[in-house]
Amino acid sequence: MEDTSNRIDQVKINCNLCRCVSDIRSTSGYSFQCENNVCLIQENVINTINKNSNRYGWQASNYSQFWGLTLEEGRRYRLGTNKPDELVMKMSNLEVLNEESLPREFDSRKKWPGWVHGIRDQGNCAASWAFSTTALAADRLSIESRGAMLLNLSPQNLLSCSLNNQEGCLGGSLDRAWWFLRHRGVTTEACYPYTSGATGNTGTCLARDLQRDRLCPAGRQSREKLIYQATPPYRISSSEKDIMSEIQMNGPVQATFRAQDDFFMYRSGVYKYSRTGSVSASREDDRRLYHSVRITGWGEEVIGQRLVKYWLCANSWGTAWGEGGYFRIERGSNECEIESFVLGVWGKVEADMELRELLNLFRAERVRVSTEQGRSRGRRHLRRHRRRRNNHKKQK
Numbered sequence: 001m002e003d004t005s006n007r008i009d010q011v012k013i014n015c016n017l018c019r020c021v022s023d024i025r026s027t028s029g030y031s032f033q034c035e036n037n038v039c040l041i042q043e044n045v046i047n048t049i050n051k052n053s054n055r056y057g058w059q060a061s062n063y064s065q066f067w068g069l070t071l072e073e074g075r076r077y078r079l080g081t082n083k084p085d086e087l088v089m090k091m092s093n094l095e096v097l098n099e100e101s102l103p104r105e106f107d108s109r110k111k112w113p114g115w116v117h118g119i120r121d122q123g124n125c126a127a128s129w130a131f132s133t134t135a136l137a138a139d140r141l142s143i144e145s146r147g148a149m150l151l152n153l154s155p156q157n158l159l160s161c162s163l164n165n166q167e168g169c170l171g172g173s174l175d176r177a178w179w180f181l182r183h184r185g186v187t188t189e190a191c192y193p194y195t196s197g198a199t200g201n202t203g204t205c206l207a208r209d210l211q212r213d214r215l216c217p218a219g220r221q222s223r224e225k226l227i228y229q230a231t232p233p234y235r236i237s238s239s240e241k242d243i244m245s246e247i248q249m250n251g252p253v254q255a256t257f258r259a260q261d262d263f264f265m266y267r268s269g270v271y272k273y274s275r276t277g278s279v280s281a282s283r284e285d286d287r288r289l290y291h292s293v294r295i296t297g298w299g300e301e302v303i304g305q306r307l308v309k310y311w312l313c314a315n316s317w318g319t320a321w322g323e324g325g326y327f328r329i330e331r332g333s334n335e336c337e338i339e340s341f342v343l344g345v346w347g348k349v350e351a352d353m354e355l356r357e358l359l360n361l362f363r364a365e366r367v368r369v370s371t372e373q374g375r376s377r378g379r380r381h382l383r384r385h386r387r388r389r390n391n392h393k394k395q396k
Contacts, residue, residue, distance in 0.1 A: 058269030080126025093237035119325030121318030123197020141347035168202025
């Protein structure tokens, strides 16, 4: 293949290669012709949004790591969660019973300081399915164990070893990722560090050496079994209050949403699809346009003269993107389908008896408190019912 990187008759403008070609229609005999790709960073979109920030509610920015990529490449390398299929979408919804008052603002990091894991960067590997899954499992283990299991779980372990109808750096499904965590489990980031972001390759599964010889891929010997698992995930209903209640009681949740072309340029504010960008770069499979993140809290903000409610979400594009790696997206309107498929999970530890007993102890305490709250709610409902019945009799 011809190396054209140093040719002086061509130049790359953003994501489009422009060449000087012969053109008999031109007076000079030459003309400059450029490719017509839709770029991931679109300067006209950035300018339009920033000039009308009160209208759109957020600010956009140019990111060097995205400059020069086409929109198709951005979707291929920076997303990676397949749209849940029809059967998965039929999972029964869990309605959260919680009569505690829901505050106007909530941040899991403030309720459980040090127990909610930070922002990672998936790099040029479509691995949001692995990052959001391992991060949520780690958050829930930390919170449920009250900080006794404060650890980062390895997305590389899941990415390289969950191969059943998964495509690694080309994308994956959350239901299969959670199946793997339930039946196989993953080790820690320190034991099995992430490398696919730099290489763009899924990599060979190295967990067999860990299970057989207890030798971590990072080269550290361990006498303990370093495998952590999770229970089957449960789906939260799409009700705004149910999602808020689940986060307030149990910690962050996992959400899947459709990533629009302007989302890559988000810098700050409350995101809502602006519809200012170009059309799709190609007729991609619709399921490839989805991304998964953790919802860690919520709040509200006055924008212009409007009160806008939002979700606080942790992304996996590094801390240089968005608001330190986080973004806010409009709440209560299913913006970009953010409320359509929301999951929670419980941690599971099999090998370490002490940790398993600790989890069981805390879980039993939570069940007891929940049962007592349920009985209290039942008594209050009964009293209200009796008052209404008695008032009805008096009116007769």
